[in-house]
Amino acid sequence: MTxxxxxxxRARxxxxxxxxRAAIGRRRAxxxxxxxxxxxxxRYNTPAGVGRKADDPLGVFRLEYDISMDEAHRPKTxxxxxxxxxxxxxxxxxxxxxxxxxxxxxxxHDQPVVLRLLGSERSRQALEGVAMELEDxxxxxxxxxxxxxxxxxxxxxxxxxxxxxxxxxxxxxxRGDLLEMNGAIFVDQGKALNExxxxxxxxxxxxxxxxxxxxxxxSHAPNLDPRNFHALTKLDENRAKCQLALKAGVFYETVSxxxxxxxxxxxxxxxxxxxxxxxxxxxxxxxxxxxxxxxxTPAIQTRGGLLIKKWGRSSAASTAVSIADHIRNLVNPxxxxxxxxxxVLSNGNPYGIQDGIVYSFPCRSKGDGSxxxxxxxxxxxxxxxxxxxxxxxxxxxxxxxxxxxxxAHVDVPDAGCPVDLEDTLLPGEM
Amino acid sequence: MTxxxxxxxRARxxxxxxxxRAAIGRRRAxxxxxxxxxxxxxRYNTPAGVGRKADDPLGVFRLEYDISMDEAHRPKTxxxxxxxxxxxxxxxxxxxxxxxxxxxxxxxHDQPVVLRLLGSERSRQALEGVAMELEDxxxxxxxxxxxxxxxxxxxxxxxxxxxxxxxxxxxxxxRGDLLEMNGAIFVDQGKALNExxxxxxxxxxxxxxxxxxxxxxxSHAPNLDPRNFHALTKLDENRAKCQLALKAGVFYETVSxxxxxxxxxxxxxxxxxxxxxxxxxxxxxxxxxxxxxxxxTPAIQTRGGLLIKKWGRSSAASTAVSIADHIRNLVNPxxxxxxxxxxVLSNGNPYGIQDGIVYSFPCRSKGDGSxxxxxxxxxxxxxxxxxxxxxxxxxxxxxxxxxxxxxAHVDVPDAGCPVDLEDTLLPGEM
Numbered sequence: 001m002t003x004x005x006x007x008x009x010r011a012r013x014x015x016x017x018x019x020x021r022a023a024i025g026r027r028r029a030x031x032x033x034x035x036x037x038x039x040x041x042x043r044y045n046t047p048a049g050v051g052r053k054a055d056d057p058l059g060v061f062r063l064e065y066d067i068s069m070d071e072a073h074r075p076k077t078x079x080x081x082x083x084x085x086x087x088x089x090x091x092x093x094x095x096x097x098x099x100x101x102x103x104x105x106x107x108x109h110d111q112p113v114v115l116r117l118l119g120s121e122r123s124r125q126a127l128e129g130v131a132m133e134l135e136d137x138x139x140x141x142x143x144x145x146x147x148x149x150x151x152x153x154x155x156x157x158x159x160x161x162x163x164x165x166x167x168x169x170x171x172x173x174x175r176g177d178l179l180e181m182n183g184a185i186f187v188d189q190g191k192a193l194n195e196x197x198x199x200x201x202x203x204x205x206x207x208x209x210x211x212x213x214x215x216x217x218x219s220h221a222p223n224l225d226p227r228n229f230h231a232l233t234k235l236d237e238n239r240a241k242c243q244l245a246l247k248a249g250v251f252y253e254t255v256s257x258x259x260x261x262x263x264x265x266x267x268x269x270x271x272x273x274x275x276x277x278x279x280x281x282x283x284x285x286x287x288x289x290x291x292x293x294x295x296x297t298p299a300i301q302t303r304g305g306l307l308i309k310k311w312g313r314s315s316a317a318s319t320a321v322s323i324a325d326h327i328r329n330l331v332n333p334x335x336x337x338x339x340x341x342x343x344v345l346s347n348g349n350p351y352g353i354q355d356g357i358v359y360s361f362p363c364r365s366k367g368d369g370s371x372x373x374x375x376x377x378x379x380x381x382x383x384x385x386x387x388x389x390x391x392x393x394x395x396x397x398x399x400x401x402x403x404x405x406x407x408a409h410v411d412v413p414d415a416g417c418p419v420d421l422e423d424t425l426l427p428g429e430m
Numbered sequence: 431m432t433x434x435x436x437x438x439x440r441a442r443x444x445x446x447x448x449x450x451r452a453a454i455g456r457r458r459a460x461x462x463x464x465x466x467x468x469x470x471x472x473r474y475n476t477p478a479g480v481g482r483k484a485d486d487p488l489g490v491f492r493l494e495y496d497i498s499m500d501e502a503h504r505p506k507t508x509x510x511x512x513x514x515x516x517x518x519x520x521x522x523x524x525x526x527x528x529x530x531x532x533x534x535x536x537x538x539h540d541q542p543v544v545l546r547l548l549g550s551e552r553s554r555q556a557l558e559g560v561a562m563e564l565e566d567x568x569x570x571x572x573x574x575x576x577x578x579x580x581x582x583x584x585x586x587x588x589x590x591x592x593x594x595x596x597x598x599x600x601x602x603x604x605r606g607d608l609l610e611m612n613g614a615i616f617v618d619q620g621k622a623l624n625e626x627x628x629x630x631x632x633x634x635x636x637x638x639x640x641x642x643x644x645x646x647x648x649s650h651a652p653n654l655d656p657r658n659f660h661a662l663t664k665l666d667e668n669r670a671k672c673q674l675a676l677k678a679g680v681f682y683e684t685v686s687x688x689x690x691x692x693x694x695x696x697x698x699x700x701x702x703x704x705x706x707x708x709x710x711x712x713x714x715x716x717x718x719x720x721x722x723x724x725x726x727t728p729a730i731q732t733r734g735g736l737l738i739k740k741w742g743r744s745s746a747a748s749t750a751v752s753i754a755d756h757i758r759n760l761v762n763p764x765x766x767x768x769x770x771x772x773x774v775l776s777n778g779n780p781y782g783i784q785d786g787i788v789y790s791f792p793c794r795s796k797g798d799g800s801x802x803x804x805x806x807x808x809x810x811x812x813x814x815x816x817x818x819x820x821x822x823x824x825x826x827x828x829x830x831x832x833x834x835x836x837x838a839h840v841d842v843p844d845a846g847c848p849v850d851l852e853d854t855l856l857p858g859e860m
Contacts, residue, residue: 096529096747099526105533105535125739125741126740126741126742129737129740129745132736132737133737133745133748135672136665136669136672136748137668137747137751138668138671138672138682235566238566238568239566242565242568252565252568253568253570303562303566306562307563310555310556310558311556311559311560312559315559315566317525317526317560317563318564318566321529321533321566
């Protein structure tokens with residue numbers, strides 16, 4: 001079964017510093033011992049001329065090289081390779097997440113992956129460092145790494161797009177400015193996904209304001225299923241479970257059925273009404289109604305800010321874990337009777353939330369990457385009032401970026417942008 | 431099977447900022463619904479008075495709290511909990527490693543763990559942040575987190591001690607000074623392990639100079655098996671495999687039987703003579719002898735320095751992965767015919783390396799945490815000359831810290847400390 005080592009190919013062509021080759025992704029399979037490109041290939045895209053010395057001892061600064069791999073080594077049980085594009089790939093969150101994905105712990109230990117890393121001109125060197133480190137880890141499932149700064153190239157053929165990068169708020173910048181500035185990024189990335197990603201691509205937006213960024217992106221990607229756009233509220237859900245466990249004096253794994261409703265902002269609604277602890281209603285286990293109504297939500301919302309104070313920077317590791325959890329929620333069947341939180345397009349939801357916004361709902365999945373909103377949760381007056389407020393905020397955010405979703409294929413009324421948009425960004429987030 | 435939620439206990443006693451309570455670790459098992467302490471317990475040790483306000487909405491600044499857990503929730507297939515102590519726990523390498531350990535990907539998905547994090551007074555806040563983030567991740571296997579700055583408390587009952595923390599070299603500091611300064615740390619940590627860790631504790635030293643630090647630590651821990659002290663050369667092995675794969679034009683998983691001999695320094699000897707690619711001798715696949723002899727080793731050694739240039743800091747993620755790999759090498763049976771690298775006490779080795787130093791050898795494990803040095807590898811003249819040089823360096827390092835290993839139970843000749851100790855720290859390491 002062992003085949004001969006195949007030949008090495010290194011295309012030492014020059015390139016500019018501003019473009020990245022898209023991965024080739026073709027394979028000449030079936031021919032025994034044929035050289036195959038793209039199956040197992042790590043590419044670095046470096047400025048022309050760097051590392052071209054014949055005596056370069058390192059072997060890592062080549063413009064491009066392929067590591068061909070004999071198919072005999074690939075377990076027959078492996079699934080077809082998935083391509084995962086990640087923006088903000090040189091950042092702290094990605095630095096945790098990429099190694100988790102490459103290890104197989106996110107998509108599964110039978111799921112080979114290609115990682116396509118999107119950075120900026122400024123982060124190019126760091127991106128190269130990330131790719132080198134990924135290579136040094138010898139992850140068997142990591143079949144290819146590609147880096148670049150042009151989303152139209154990096155997103156090519158993506159099965160998943162994890163949009164982590166966003167511009168942080170500058171000094172004196174209003175929330176409206178932030179929406180506008182990041183909106184422009186997500187217009188571009190939405191269009192790029194539309195042009196080059198697979199039509200079945202799943203998109204998870206982490207960069208804030210993530211709900212409205214997701215709405216903008218999906219508005220510009222009519223080739224993709226708008227239901228496949230998500231904004232991350234899983235970290236909020238995890239923190240909510242932890243705080244309920246702490247209050248109840250139980251271990252966190254006994255807490256289930258927690259949903260975050262609405263916007264990933266200070267108007268978010270962590271739901272204790274439907275939450276369960278050890279299979280019982282959380283409100284029967286935690287009888288301190290004052291805590292539930294007045295302390296529980298702030299405990300979740302201020303967690304990020306607290307961590308910045310403690311740790312000196314935002315919570316990259318636990319955010320990365322929550323993104324991994326979000327993906328696992330979609331690629332594994334949801335346990336019977338449970339649900340998870342994800343902010344998705346509200347169209348046709350069973351809770352009376354208006355269509356055309358990206359709102360966090362209780363969802364469940366068959367494990368095929370899709371999901372459905374779980375109907376029938378109890379919405380009492382306390383919840384309804386707050387869910388409405390978050391809905392109104394999202395409508396207002398949408399009004400502020402109306403010109404960015406104007407051509408959207410999702411047609412909804414425009415609520416306009418209030419002059420003084422309240423700052424509802426969660427503390428500790430940018 | 432579901433049991434009632436148990437009561438919450440929060441001991442709001444005061445403490446000083448310089449001590450940490452050891453985990454209680456007792457359980458009142460078997461009694462239905464009994465309150466159990468220590469089984470699932472996250473402790474934060476904060477300065478007295480902080481977060482004691484009755485209206486504190488966060489629930490995280492308590493001096494101590496327990497999350498009791500009903501045993502019914504604990505799968506019967508789980509192994510007994512292991513306690514893992516980690517020094518340098520607020521640092522970058524740990525920030526990657528701790529979340530991997532807590533997730534179950536290192537010790538196995540049936541292996542509950544307790545994490546005990548050792549930091550310094552300066553890093554106390556960051557340690558608290560790490561503990562909070564670990565909690566937010568809801569890892570089911572993570573049964574307890576404890577933080578502190580006193581190694582005699584943090585190491586209590588440890589099954590594993592991962593000694594990542596070390597002092598970096600200051601400006602103008604000679605290598606001898608570095609050995610001396612870090613030696614003092616490892617004298618103290620060795621003594622602490624001797625006093626409070628389990629006699630079966632496995633110790634992996636990552637802080638540099640790691641071989642000699644490991645020797646110092648084991649010299650002061652006569653209650654522990656000296657064979658259970660390791661210094662990390664797995665990252666070098668991983669990098670070596672990657673470079674061989676790259677040169678051969680094959681995927682890295684086809685490279686096996688790579689060993690790093692000697693010291694984790696510039697005198698290390700990455701072994702291409704015994705390496706295999708696709709089951710064949712690497713020297714038959716890679717016929718460029720000049721590259722093997724002259725370029726291969728520098729490619730590995732300069733990798734860390736390169737990554738610092740690229741990434742702006744040292745390679746935390748891939749180092750953490752290599753520590754995880756090292757642990758997995760010990761807790762899983764080694765594939766038939768293969769081996770891994772770890773620097774261990776040289777006593778009785780089959781390669782003629784003198785006793786009483788910590789030297790990296792090819793090893794294999796039955797998967798029970800122990801190992802044996804694999805005999806019978808080919809040592810040609812090229813290898814022997816370089817292996818000898820690394821041996822001499824380790825003898826020399828030992829001479830420099832002779833007063834720190836003077837009371838060692840491992841008795842070996844002292845080679846003395848040369849006046850001008852060559853700087854052989856790997857570039858990019860501190």
